[in-house]
Amino acid sequence: MSNKYDSLFTPLKIGSTTIKNRIVLCAMEGTNLVEGMMGYEFNKHCHDYYVERAKNDVALMVPGMVTVKSLFGDSWLGDQEEIFMGPVKKLMDEIHSYDAKVFMQIGAGMGRAMVAIPMLREQYYAQKQGKTLDSPVNIDVDRIFRSPSAGLPNVWDPEIKSTEMSKKEIHDIVKGFGKAAALCKKAGIDGVEIHAVHEGYLLDQFTIAATNHRTDEYGGSLENRFRFVTEIIQEIKRTCGVDYPVSVRYSVESKMLGFNKGALPGEEYTEFGRNLEEGIEGAKLLEAAGADMLNADNGSYDSWFWAHPPLYMPLSCNLDASAAIKPHVNIPVVCAGRMEDPNAAAQALLDGKIDGIGIARQLLCDGEYVSKISEDRIEDIRPCLACHNGCFGVSKYKGNPGSLPKGQMGCCAINPTTLQEQKYQITLSEHKKHVVVIGGGIGGMEVARLCSMRGHDVTLYEKTNELGGVFIAAGAPDFKEKDKMLIEWYKRQIDRLNIDVKLNTEIKKENLLSLGADELIIATGATPRKFAIQGADRDNVMEAIEYLRGKKTISGKRVAVIGGGLTGCEIAYDLILKGKKPVIIEMMDDILKIDGLSAANSNFLRDVFRRYKTPLYLEAKVVQINANGVVVATPQGEQTIEVDSVVTSIGYISSPIVEVGNVTTHIIGDALKVGNLMNVVWGAYDVALSI
Structure with missing residues (x-):
């Protein structure tokens, strides 16, 4: 020591x-x-x-x-x-x-x-x-x-x-x-x-x-x-x-x-x-x-x-x-x-x-x-992410003044073995197989790590030049230091297990049978929803990942964040820390209407928006984006919110590769159903322990 x-x-x-x-x-x-x-x-x-x-x-x-x-x-x-x-x-x-x-x-x-x-x-x-x-x-x-x-x-x-x-x-x-x-x-x-x-x-x-x-x-x-x-x-x-x-x-x-x-x-x-x-x-x-x-x-x-x-x-x-x-x-x-x-x-x-x-x-x-x-x-x-999803996911939002999480509290979003040591015990598999994982995000890295620990021969394919997937964008803000640490932790685990990682290798549906897999795991994540409204293609409009990865730059101080879910609210907080003045536009009657999101987390963001007087436009539908800003229809009528830039955060759509031939195929994480990190990691454990 x-x-x-x-x-x-x-x-x-x-x-x-x-x-x-x-x-x-x-x-x-x-x-x-x-x-x-x-x-x-x-x-x-x-x-x-x-x-x-x-x-x-x-x-x-x-x-x-x-x-x-x-x-x-x-x-x-x-x-x-x-x-x-x-x-x-x-x-x-x-x-x-x-x-x-x-x-x-x-x-x-x-x-x-x-x-x-x-x-x-x-x-x-x-x-x-x-x-x-x-x-x-x-x-x-x-x-x-x-x-x-x-x-x-x-x-x-x-x-x-x-x-x-x-x-x-x-x-x-x-x-x-x-x-x-x-x-x-x-x-x-x-x-x-x-x-x-x-x-x-x-x-x-x-x-x-x-x-x-x-x-x-x-x-x-x-x-x-x-x-x-x-x-x-x-x-x-x-x-x-x-x-x-x-x-x-x-x-x-x-x-x-x-x-x-x-x-x-x-x-x-x-x-x-x-x-x-x-x-x-x-x-x-x-x-x-x-x-x-x-x-x-x-x-x-x-x-x-x-x-x-x-x-x-x-x-x-x-x-x-x-x-x-x-x-x-x-x-x-x-x-x-x-x-x-x-x-x-x-x-x-x-x-x-x-x-x-x-x-x-x-x-x-x-x-x-x-x-x-x-x-x-x-x-x-x-590293603990301080997400509270597994340990204390008691939610609170308009219409729901306190819902307890399903299942056992005191669990961990990224370590399912906690309080479930027997169910999620990692043991050697009776039959060694060649397991191929498509997608190097958190779900792909986790399932590859677990399958390797169980004695399987694992190959992990990632179409970009780095592991981490959408979680790289999720961990981009300065207050997400533990997210960044988790990605690095996974990389070290994969390196120590000598898992065969093939970066810059995109696998398409027609290539799957040529990979020689005994078991195929699809962890290709999800793609952002696109706005189909007038002005969505303007230069000052960007999707959440484009903003978080720095692929587009915010111009001006006034920024509309379209979508009041967790990603949208975290982007608004990040903008506040950078000296910007965000407004949040949400179709529902409250922001952060997410079961399983701990009130400890959501209350912080709500108090941030209180302190910085961040405007919240609720029950607001975006009609168009133009040179003056964002036009929204609200219960009070149509109005234009004057902004310099727009960030959209309106959710994701699963993007799996379809199942193939005679190879047993598993779809995990957001590729199966868009959810939070807990869904991704726990799903990876369930699949890895089934092989």
């Missing part, structure tokens, strides 16, 4: 326990040891996930949060003796055999941050109207949305208002934490982490004056607002002993302009939630109550891009705030939030800014992340 990473691999004392290095795997939805919806059950998906990371030198692992009382039912976590003394204890014993440790993350609830999924919305509105639904599941929605004070708007559906939590409910939760922590200790779990003053969840709502309007001992002064969480810490210490470690997940600053308005990096604003001064004082209160560690970041669900930073957020975005509280406490401070660059992380430790590094999604993307650092294999780390 290079000396420059030594600081990452020194022990860290947390209360009475010591972890072997400074890497903490932070909790994520879907990585729960125990799930608690209607009742509680062991998460069977998590065993291989945690064992793999324990084997690969992660020092401390914090599984995803489980509430002390089941979300929709009346069961209590502290009563689940059979689960904890059965599969949980067995897993602890296995994890400990690799000298790794686990803190169980326990939460009080979500309050106004509860995702207003359709079932909850339906029952909420029916209950308010005095109706009873003909449903097999009737839920006390008032309890689900319970908050410090009545009338707070739900993050996802502001029409849903919270009810006030009673003191009895508070006291029951406090006792529940103590009982749950005692069971964790009995099961061999090394400590607990309170999902507390963090991300705008229930306990965080108590600590913030804007969401806590109480007049009893749990409201008013900062000390009173922190009373709920400090009583929880004290109760855990009372039931488990002062030596049992307690970490607190802690958002130092809320980064809120108001409800559902987040402050962007560098933006001047007045803090609506917790400012840095209160963040420092709150840290002192938590330590005084008995906390042994602060697992810190920033943000709330109203500014979700700080707590779950997407690709647009700078690396180490929460470091300054975490470093600001460290001089004021005597317990370790861990910082999370795009901290995966090992050079920056090691330097932050050397400079004494923080005591530990919180890593979450990067360890979904590559379970060997820590061991690769220790073995000086930095270039072999598969």
